Amino acid sequence: MRRPLTGKVVIATHNAGKLSEMRELLGPFGIEAVSAGELGLPEPDETGTMFAENAAIKAHAATRATGLPAFADDSGLCVDALDGAPGIFSARWAGPTKDFAGAMARIFAELDARGATDRRAHFVSALVLAWPDGHTELFEGRVFGDIVEPRGDAGFGYDPLFRPDGHVRTFGEMSAEEKHGVDWRAGRGLSHRARAFVNLARECLTPAARI
Template sequence: MCAAVPRRRFTGTGLIVATHNPGKLREIVELLAPYGVHVSSAAEHGLPEPEETGTTFLANAELKALAAALAAGVPALSDDSGLAVDALGGAPGIYSARWAGPDKDFAAAMARVEHELTDKGAASRRAHFVCALTLAWPDGHYESFEGRVSGTLTFPPRGDRGFGYDPIFVPDGMSQTFGEMHEATKHRISHRARAFGQLVEACFAS
């Protein structure tokens, strides 16, 4: 049996978060806060959003992180995440942001989810959130991780915290939607937190 290849450790002090989504940026900054990393965003560096041509969350996270790291010459962290609804065959999935349209209208996107479930006569409201994280270096090396959390959809949306589809998602074992939860609670159980825990253990923890 071949020995496992060790993960590359992050040893710098500065990191670009390869996103133009302020909600994602805020959550990632909060998760990175204990590690003394200076975080800036792709938007601050004037980096364009690359076209997400991947067919999986991991593929899209990798292409975004590599594009930012190569363009800026410093390590970059990218998140690609979304909602997968069982009765819709996993949709919107990697197209979660695109369902919100160019104006990022997630109220319309959540209404579309409800409408499509109703049209299908689907009794199940089971769904899961997926988050893929990629940490990339300017030399082209990258490390990737994926986390997910399962739950049930609820309509109408509840809560004005979080972002995206958070107000319609109740994680298993909880009574509140992500949109109703305090940020500290969400950070303990979310798909992003689970992916981030793997990243920290592999690349940040001493």
């Protein structure tokens, strides 16, 4: 049975971009959010082989440390012609300095090395919501599109090189509101993280808290 989320929650991230997006998505529901980074929690080793496994590792580490419900996102860019890479290693391609310009350059270099002309890709987001008693919820979202020359300085990570299907601008050229593309009444979103969050909201946010 799905469990409603109320009160305070820990967002198990040290990534300022993810934290900003999560707070924007939670805002309409009256949920107070504090991040693992703000609490000074250590980052657990992400030893999973799937997005959902790594999200669960982060969420459970945060809920154990705080005694509060916690949710974590593990997400990444999967490029078809690179056999799904960088995938769960998306953040690691940017290195310890979070050099996503270098990570994007690496994608193009590897595509060129393979002589690949296919530019199809998709973003994946796995959201895991965990409680101190071990109860866990998992929600996923995907958005498909094409790899293009990086454009725009909004968003974060690989946003500048990803143009979602049906759009002429990259995520890096969209405002946060446009990138989320959330329509609560229709129950849909545009970005991978928004799509996963809409699924979470439908199941775990109480009707009185909804828009």
